[in-house]
Structure formats: C-alpha cells, structure tokens
Amino acid sequence: MSISTEPRLADPDAFYAALMEAHRGLDEAASRRLDAALVILLANQLGDAAAAEAIRLAREAVAGPLGGTG
Amino acid sequence: MPATYQNPRYAWRRPDALGRAAAEEAAVVILGGGVVGLTLALDLARRGTPSILLDDDDTVSLGSRAICWAKRTLEIMGRLGLGRRFLEKGVRWGQGRVYVQDREAYAFDLLPEQGHEYPAFVNLQQYYAEEWLVEACAATGLVDLRWRNRVTGLENRADGALLSIETPDGAYRLHAQWLLACDGARSTARQALGLPFLGQVFRDRFLIADIVMRGDFPAERRFWFDPPFHPGQSVLLHKQPDDVWRIDFQLGWDADPETEKQPEKVRARVAAMLGPDIPFALEWVSVYTFRCRRLERFRHGRTIFLGDSAHQVSPFGARGGNGGVQDADNLGWKLAAVLGGAAPETLLDSYDAERIPAAEENILNSTRSTDFITPKNEAARAYRDAVLALSAKHALARPLVNSGRLSRPAVLRGSPLNTRGGEATRLPPGAPAADAPVLDRGRPDWLLRHLGQDGFTLLALAGTGAPGPAPPPGVARLVVGETETTGALLDHAGLVAARWDLAPGQAVLLRPDQHVAARFDRPDPAAIAAARDRALGKPA
Ligand SMILES: Cc1cc2nc3c(=O)[nH]c(=O)nc-3n(C[C@H](O)[C@H](O)[C@H](O)COP(=O)(O)OP(=O)(O)OC[C@H]3O[C@@H](n4cnc5c(N)ncnc54)[C@H](O)[C@@H]3O)c2cc1C
Numbered sequence: 001m002s003i004s005t006e007p008r009l010a011d012p013d014a015f016y017a018a019l020m021e022a023h024r025g026l027d028e029a030a031s032r033r034l035d036a037a038l039v040i041l042l043a044n045q046l047g048d049a050a051a052a053e054a055i056r057l058a059r060e061a062v063a064g065p066l067g068g069t070g
Numbered sequence: 071m072p073a074t075y076q077n078p079r080y081a082w083r084r085p086d087a088l089g090r091a092a093a094e095e096a097a098v099v100i101l102g103g104g105v106v107g108l109t110l111a112l113d114l115a116r117r118g119t120p121s122i123l124l125d126d127d128d129t130v131s132l133g134s135r136a137i138c139w140a141k142r143t144l145e146i147m148g149r150l151g152l153g154r155r156f157l158e159k160g161v162r163w164g165q166g167r168v169y170v171q172d173r174e175a176y177a178f179d180l181l182p183e184q185g186h187e188y189p190a191f192v193n194l195q196q197y198y199a200e201e202w203l204v205e206a207c208a209a210t211g212l213v214d215l216r217w218r219n220r221v222t223g224l225e226n227r228a229d230g231a232l233l234s235i236e237t238p239d240g241a242y243r244l245h246a247q248w249l250l251a252c253d254g255a256r257s258t259a260r261q262a263l264g265l266p267f268l269g270q271v272f273r274d275r276f277l278i279a280d281i282v283m284r285g286d287f288p289a290e291r292r293f294w295f296d297p298p299f300h301p302g303q304s305v306l307l308h309k310q311p312d313d314v315w316r317i318d319f320q321l322g323w324d325a326d327p328e329t330e331k332q333p334e335k336v337r338a339r340v341a342a343m344l345g346p347d348i349p350f351a352l353e354w355v356s357v358y359t360f361r362c363r364r365l366e367r368f369r370h371g372r373t374i375f376l377g378d379s380a381h382q383v384s385p386f387g388a389r390g391g392n393g394g395v396q397d398a399d400n401l402g403w404k405l406a407a408v409l410g411g412a413a414p415e416t417l418l419d420s421y422d423a424e425r426i427p428a429a430e431e432n433i434l435n436s437t438r439s440t441d442f443i444t445p446k447n448e449a450a451r452a453y454r455d456a457v458l459a460l461s462a463k464h465a466l467a468r469p470l471v472n473s474g475r476l477s478r479p480a481v482l483r484g485s486p487l488n489t490r491g492g493e494a495t496r497l498p499p500g501a502p503a504a505d506a507p508v509l510d511r512g513r514p515d516w517l518l519r520h521l522g523q524d525g526f527t528l529l530a531l532a533g534t535g536a537p538g539p540a541p542p543p544g545v546a547r548l549v550v551g552e553t554e555t556t557g558a559l560l561d562h563a564g565l566v567a568a569r570w571d572l573a574p575g576q577a578v579l580l581r582p583d584q585h586v587a588a589r590f591d592r593p594d595p596a597a598i599a600a601a602r603d604r605a606l607g608k609p610a
Contacts, residue, residue: 029448029452032448032449032452033452033455033456033459034456035452036449036452036453036455036456036457037456037459037460039453039456040453040456040457040460040466040467040470041460041464041466044466
C-alpha cells in the first residue's frame, strides 16, 4: 500500500470545516468542480501510484471494488 | 464542392472478364482506392508485386477529410517517392496552442529537435495525397487501377476471395488469391464476412468546415475550450494549403445535422469566430458523429483488412489515416515476401500481432481525447472544467488538458518478429528507424533515404578501420562512419550514433518497413541471418 490510511491531520475538525466552508454558496455544479479541482491538486501532490491507490480506496468505500459488480 | 480543387476523373476501362462465366484470376486484389489502398498498391509495386485495385468511384476523396499527416506517414511517403511533394505543397507545423475561454492555457511542440527531413506534421487535403498516389501507382505500370468497379459480394475461401463486381457495363467475378480490404469504415468486405465492428459512439456532433480566407493565423494547431465565440463547446483550427482553413465546431448531441449544414448557419458561426472584417468563402462542410471501434482480428485467412475497414477512430489526434498508412507499410513487404517465396504464409499473422496493438493504442488515445472534449456525465464534466480552470494558473493541470494526443508511430514492442536484446536502448527492437542528417560523399543527405528501399538493411556504425563483416545474402549493408570512410555515410553531426544508441562496431538490422528487427553488439553473419529469418517468420 502506497498511501497512509492512519490519521495524519493534526486538526481534523478544522480541515473538515475548511472543506465545508469552501463549498458555501456554491451551486451543485460549482461544488462538483471545486471537489474535482481539489482532487487534481491533491493527486499531483501524491504522485501516480499513491493517487491510483487513493482512487481504489475511495471507490471501495462508496461503491464496492472497481471492476466488480458493486 | 471545393473551389480551390477540381477532382480528377479517371477513365473507366471495360474489364475483359465482363460477361464471362468463369471468374477472372488474380494474385493480389486491393479493394478500395482510398489513401490506404493506394499506399499499399504503391508499396507492393515498388517491391515488384503487381495488383488490381478496385474502387467504386472514378475520383479521389470528395471534399477533404484527413488533413494532418504525421512525420511517420511522411517518411513512408518519402520511401515511396512522394515525400517531397508533401513537403512542397503541404503546410508544415509542429506546435499546438490550447485556449480556455479567452486566454491561452498552454502550448506544445511536437518535435522540438532539429535534424529530421520531415516535420512533426504536414497539413494537406486528403484529395491531393490520393491524387499523387494514383499518379505514382499508374507510373509503376504494376497497378491495374479499376475505377467504377463496385464490389457487391465476397466469398472468403481457403484459396482466396471470390468477388462479385458491378461496373457501368455489367457484372463480373474476380477470384483473388489475396484480398486486401481497404474499403473504409463502411466496408463491404467486413459486412460480407459478417464480422462484428465493435466499439463506441461518442454522443456528440461536430461541424467540419473548410473555408477559404487570407487569414494571418500562424501554421499551428489551435484548440479552444469554451471560447467566447462558441460558448460551452470546443473549436479546432488548422491551416491547409491554398488558403484553406479547417475549423471543427463541437455542436453537442442535440444539434440537428441538416440545419447545421445550412450555409447561412455555418457562415454565422465562422463570422463569430473571425470577426466582421475577415472575408471568407465556404469550401466544404459536413457534420460528423465520431466512433472508435475495430475488428477483433484483421487477418481472415486470405482476406486481410487495413485502414478504416479494420479500425476507426475519432479524428482528435489524427490517428485514422496515419494509422492506416502504417498498416499498409507493415503489410506490403510481408505480402511481397510471401508471394516471392522468401517467407512462409504465417508471416502474415504478424500483421495482426503488430497492428492490433497499434490500433488499440490509437483507439485508446483518441477515446481519451474525445472523452475529455465530450464529457460523458456530470462528474466527467466537473473534472474537465476543473482541469481547464486550474490550467490557466497552475502548470500541474496542463498535462491533463487533452485536446488530442497526436499520432505517433507504433513501436512494435513484443512482436514475434523481434530478436531480443537492446530493449533499453533509445531504438529498441520494433521501433521505427530514427532519421538523422548525414553526408553522402560530402553532400547533405538524410539517413532514412538509405533504408528499406530494397529489403532488409544492416546499419553498422564503423569502428576505427574496417567496417564489419559482410551481411548474409539478401541483406544490404549501410555503413555510417564517425569519420570520413570510403563507401560510408558520414555521421557529421553525431546524430546517428546518438539517436540509434550505437557505438562503433555495433549494428542494427532493419526490416523493409524501416522498423528495427534486431540489434547487435558484435554483428556476426550467423546471428544476422538468424534475426533476418526470424523477422521473415521462418521457424527457427
Ligand atoms: C472529418 C475528418 C477528419 C479527419 N482528419 C484526419 C487527419 O487529419 N489525419 C488522419 O490521419 N486521418 C484523419 N481522418 C481519418 C481519415 O480520413 C481516414 O482514416 C482515412 O480516409 C481512411 O482511409 P481508408 O483508405 O482506409 O478508407 P477510405 O478513405 O474511406 O477509402 C475507402 C475507399 O474504398 C472505396 N470503396 C468502399 N466500398 C467499396 C466497394 N464496395 N467497392 C469498391 N470500392 C469501395 C471507397 O470509394 C473509397 O475510395 C479524418 C476523418 C474525418 C471524417
């Protein structure tokens, strides 16, 4: 596994609140774009292997394994 | 119809077999006189193999479709004797610029290095390419060009294909020992064999407009996402010869093709783009929906598919015509070798082994580009728009912007014809030869002009002193020297050694299609002969 799934944020509540704050006042489409922009910025920070791993874990968490029937 | 181009009308000749009960016999029949069929006919003729070429029409492409010819296509045309014509008439380019709304997001250079005979791309209307190919085919005296011969039926048998053909004067039958089906995306041959042509349709429509104007846009590929003159959609601009410009307007799935083709409507779109002060005339207009799909296999016994009949891509990346020309480049020498008894029939299986991965690569790239340009769902649209929004300010997003990944030659990695060794070099087995400037007896020349005109070639970098041992029979030798050597080309710029990763004394065996078959640290005749036999599909 190339990404850490142990807690690494010093102030998780602040991060969460900042994320919610960033979405304030945005309509559905703009909210989606914001999330997408965030993913792209973060993925670039992670690099190929870790980003691919993150995609896999995220998919598993919300919809079952990629390539499966979930 | 274009105002800058007049389609030639080729004379139709009554086939001798008309009205006869027995089928006419032929060794090689090429079905379809598009850019791929014509390239194949010319390649075969250059190798001394005659063919009959059947086309249902009596002229070249009506209106232009393909305009962007990639470096590898130009090199193939160079080998076939047409390279200079492409360079003289065509518009050279190598740079692209991508705009998001009203600002430039990024620019790219497809061939930043110097020292190649051909540029990254030349833009040229498809009809010119076809017209020159027809002339060159006719000049060989080995291509029986049969215009207005429409194939209506095909029976694929173990000993070849039996074709039913209709002409203005009646029907006849032709038995081809080998049938090369180059009959385009709507292939009659494919349908006659009942072969599935599977893939996807992109739910979008594109207006392709060729216009004549004296514009002062530079010769580069310009692509806009969501420009002010065509909001919410993309636009692509290319320069062609004769003051013709190609503009692709993305329209969306709901657009009505008939309405969109109305001249007033097209003119309004172009005027919105160019502004009120630039006069222009419409040359050719069409509305397309793009697809990516392919046959599962291209070889079906004695019937072999090439070009759009075998695989179809969306035009983003200019991979359709360029991919098809590489099919012809790949098959020509193999078929000539089989017919000449130099190789077993099984060599032709390597056409599938090499060109199916190439088609997959083209489909993959053109699918990714089209998915970016035409997002499939809201999530895809959000990501696309986020990439575009980030790209203006942040370099990290720019490589994600996908307006087309432009045609690159296939590297035939993993081909059964390759001999192992040198996989980690700049030019591994399977790679197409790299061009470089050389001096031939003091005159400036290009390396590629010396390769593959006539079968296999051993390219050796001379050591200090004598060139390596004589290659086995049937393999030509080309010696390149780092210093002036009699009978050798001079690598005055050191670019042969660098691009080919060659040290003095090393050598590379090239196939007739200029792809690397094997690399040798110490070339000895037995190893060279073994690699040549392997590349001819002979059992070890
Ligand atoms: C808008 C557009 C832009 C494009 N731009 C590019 C580009 O920039 N670069 C690029 O590389 N590619 C481009 N392409 C793709 C390119 O045009 C095709 O890949 C190319 O034409 C395929 O050549 P082909 O010889 O396989 O088929 P075709 O060109 O379709 O030729 C098939 C031939 O077979 C003949 N034929 C068909 N059926 C029969 C029959 N039953 N009997 C006798 N003859 C028959 C036809 O008359 C025709 O002459 C573009 C395509 C489009 C639509």
